[in-house]
Amino acid sequence: MNLITLKPNKENLNIYLALGTSLLCISFIDIFTNTFLDFNITGFLPSIVSYLSPLILGTFGLHFIRIEYSGNKTLDKINKNLNSSSTNAVLSLVVIFILIKYVPSLLNWLFFDANFLGSTKEDCNGEGACWVFVRVWFNRFMYGMYPDSEQWRINLSFLILLSSIGAIFILPQAFKKYIVLFLLFIFPIIALNLISGGIFGLKLIKTGSWGGLSLTFIVSAFALIFCFPIGVFLALGRRSDLPAIKYSSIGFIELWRGVPLITVLFMSAVMFPMFLPDGTYMDKLMRVIIAITLFEAAYMAEVVRGGLQALPRGQYDAAKSLGMGYWRMHFLVIMPQALKLVIPGIANTFLALVKDTPLIFVVGLLELAGMIGLAKTNPKWLGMATEGYVFAAIVFWIICFSMSRYSQKLEKKLSTDR
Amino acid sequence: MPNIIELKNVNKWFDKFQVLKEINLEVKPKEKIVVCGPSGSGKSTLIRCINRLEEHQEGSIVVDGKEISENTKNIENIRAEVGMVFQQFNLFPHLSILDNCSLAPIWVKKLPKKKAEELAMENLKRVQIEDQAAKFPGQLSGGQQQRAAIARALCMEPKIMLFDEPTSALDPEMIKEVLDVMVDLAKGGMTMIVVTHEMGFAKEVADNMIFMDEGRIVERAKTNDFFKNPKSNRTKLFLSQIL
Numbered sequence: 001m002n003l004i005t006l007k008p009n010k011e012n013l014n015i016y017l018a019l020g021t022s023l024l025c026i027s028f029i030d031i032f033t034n035t036f037l038d039f040n041i042t043g044f045l046p047s048i049v050s051y052l053s054p055l056i057l058g059t060f061g062l063h064f065i066r067i068e069y070s071g072n073k074t075l076d077k078i079n080k081n082l083n084s085s086s087t088n089a090v091l092s093l094v095v096i097f098i099l100i101k102y103v104p105s106l107l108n109w110l111f112f113d114a115n116f117l118g119s120t121k122e123d124c125n126g127e128g129a130c131w132v133f134v135r136v137w138f139n140r141f142m143y144g145m146y147p148d149s150e151q152w153r154i155n156l157s158f159l160i161l162l163s164s165i166g167a168i169f170i171l172p173q174a175f176k177k178y179i180v181l182f183l184l185f186i187f188p189i190i191a192l193n194l195i196s197g198g199i200f201g202l203k204l205i206k207t208g209s210w211g212g213l214s215l216t217f218i219v220s221a222f223a224l225i226f227c228f229p230i231g232v233f234l235a236l237g238r239r240s241d242l243p244a245i246k247y248s249s250i251g252f253i254e255l256w257r258g259v260p261l262i263t264v265l266f267m268s269a270v271m272f273p274m275f276l277p278d279g280t281y282m283d284k285l286m287r288v289i290i291a292i293t294l295f296e297a298a299y300m301a302e303v304v305r306g307g308l309q310a311l312p313r314g315q316y317d318a319a320k321s322l323g324m325g326y327w328r329m330h331f332l333v334i335m336p337q338a339l340k341l342v343i344p345g346i347a348n349t350f351l352a353l354v355k356d357t358p359l360i361f362v363v364g365l366l367e368l369a370g371m372i373g374l375a376k377t378n379p380k381w382l383g384m385a386t387e388g389y390v391f392a393a394i395v396f397w398i399i400c401f402s403m404s405r406y407s408q409k410l411e412k413k414l415s416t417d418r
Numbered sequence: 419m420p421n422i423i424e425l426k427n428v429n430k431w432f433d434k435f436q437v438l439k440e441i442n443l444e445v446k447p448k449e450k451i452v453v454c455g456p457s458g459s460g461k462s463t464l465i466r467c468i469n470r471l472e473e474h475q476e477g478s479i480v481v482d483g484k485e486i487s488e489n490t491k492n493i494e495n496i497r498a499e500v501g502m503v504f505q506q507f508n509l510f511p512h513l514s515i516l517d518n519c520s521l522a523p524i525w526v527k528k529l530p531k532k533k534a535e536e537l538a539m540e541n542l543k544r545v546q547i548e549d550q551a552a553k554f555p556g557q558l559s560g561g562q563q564q565r566a567a568i569a570r571a572l573c574m575e576p577k578i579m580l581f582d583e584p585t586s587a588l589d590p591e592m593i594k595e596v597l598d599v600m601v602d603l604a605k606g607g608m609t610m611i612v613v614t615h616e617m618g619f620a621k622e623v624a625d626n627m628i629f630m631d632e633g634r635i636v637e638r639a640k641t642n643d644f645f646k647n648p649k650s651n652r653t654k655l656f657l658s659q660i661l
Contacts, residue, residue, distance in 0.1 A: 312506075312508075314504060314506050314508035315508060315510065317471050317502075317504065317508060318502075318504065318508035318509070318510070318567075319510075320469075320470075320471060320497060321469055321471065321497055321500070321501070321502035321571070322497065322498070322521075322522035322526060322570070322571075322574060323494050323495070323497040323498030323522060323526040323574065324494075324522065324525065324526055325490065325494050328525050328526065332521060332525060333510055333521075336512045337510070337511065337512050340512060414512075416511060416512055416554040416555075416556060
């Protein structure tokens with residue numbers, strides 16, 4: 001009798017269920033003893049068979065309990081979601097086994113064996129992660145070399161930012177417009193003056209000592225705000241009928257897209273000052289922000305152009321036939337639709353921008369990842385690279401994931417084709 | 419009465435292919451003209467030249483005393499006076515029906531928002547879809563969308579309305595509701611040029627018929643004469659096929 005052709009039906013379901021579940025149980029016990037007790041219950045078999053035994057047993061187990069419809073809710077759910085065919089059964093088992101084998105050890109490293117308390121490297125026992133490192137350096141990771149006594153200025157700026165964003169969600173529609181305008185035009189000036197100081201009796205703090213996560217935010221925020229409109233105009237320029245505008249847009253886009261960001265940053269910091277007239281000076285951070293902005297604007301332009309090209313010609317015809325000129329047609333009819341179409345692409349570019357900011361280390365500016373890089377080379381804290389970069393990864397992931405979620409929400413909100 | 423539209427010796431090419439050949443056309447105010455002809459005969463291109471959605475290369479087109487030329491300001495003024503309805507409706511999908519209608523009055527004619535919305539509601543009532551004002555184009559049937567598109571054009575209070583096969587993309591049962599609106603509009607005294615294959619509509623409202631083939635106006639006649647004794651053989655053949 002062929003094992004594969006054995007199939008349960010309504011009458012003999014119970015026998016098959018017992019057989020299948022016991023096979024599955026053995027396979028899971030095998031995995032558990034392997035993982036947690038360091039004991040191989042199938043050790044008497046040849047090594048390759050022993051290695052694959054949980055998978056083989058589990059696959060047969062799932063095969064025996066696979067039935068179209070049993071009436072048992074749990075069984076039907078398992079069959080539908082994990083066990084709809086032999087291939088799916090194997091894939092389900094592999095995924096479950098991987099989770100069982102690796103998630104616990106990951107959690108152990110991250111939390112259960114990790115050290116949180118203390119103030120030096122010696123407080124860590126070395127079994128799990130040494131979060132003491134992050135704790136001790138936390139202030140530097142957030143504020144860079146910004147003097148401790150002046151950090152309230154950064155905090156205040158972010159407090160204003162967060163409360164205005166919060167206000168957008170709470171206040172009625174009529175006020176939202178003003179808050180957005182405030183955020184785009186007035187807030188950057190306030191924040192910049194507050195953080196750099198030099199006026200209103202605030203101590204001047206050179207951009208060289210800015211750093212950490214707050215610098216990540218500053219660079220990203222300015223680059224995001226400016227790269228978007230520049231990208232939109234470049235996209236329009238590239239589709240223009242006027243050759244001068246068209247070809248300079250193409251030239252600009254292709255130039256910036258064709259060079260790596262790291263070389264752009266290097267040139268902005270090292271070569272650009274050589275072209276400035278004597279005596280003029282432009283702040284390093286400013287140059288870096290301009291470089292990132294123009295770099296990402298070139299990408300943004302192509303994303304927006306994609307949206308423009310997806311619009312049917314009829315939309316242009318309709319706008320024109322109502323007497324709209326070039327700008328009114330584009331800003332009332334074309335852009336709102338094109339931008340809505342490319343929200344995923346815009347979000348992509350924004351995420352890439354945020355994750356590109358660590359590259360400013362080449363000009364000596366240290367944002368979050370840069371500060372971690374610096375801290376891990378401190379003689380008292382050697383060997384902490386893993387903890388540092390895991391921390392950086394988590395922080396970046398939180399930022400990027402929230403941006404991604406927001407873009408999805410926006411997409412849903414703006415969708416008008418129900 | 420002076421002509422409201424005058425085309426003289428208009429020629430137009432798409433690359434090397436000549437789509438309009440020596441077109442001469444005069445339209446009097448309040449005149450209704452139906453243009454018919456086989457596909458590819460240049461009828462859509464002809465009416466798209468009247469509001470400069472297409473450029474003509476030779477000849478002159480004068481609309482309401484203004485000659486169509488490179489002057490963009492002039493073209494925008496002409497377009498504001500000439501309403502157009504398209505085969506594919508071309509409503510703005512990101513705006514509600516009401517906003518579709520009030521957008522151009524607000525931004526082109528500079529009406530205050532409240533005034534523009536009143537005007538929009540008035541015209542939506544005229545095409546009998548005032549109850550759909552808050553919906554988006556994607557939520558409406560084809561016939562309703564086309565009527566909204568007519569209302570949108572009417573909100574600019576145009577002197578002339580151009581219709582480019584307004585019922586060709588509609589299900590048969592929706593054609594009537596759109597034609598009813600157009601008949602109503604014609605009775606209101608609007609100057610209309612309609613490209614259509616709906617001969618019943620043509621017989622009911624048209625003062626003059628134009629038959630086009632291969633980029634030329636083959637025949638222009640009073641509606642009655644056109645259907646009873648067409649002069650050219652090409653027209654006879656065409657009419658025998660569609661009637």
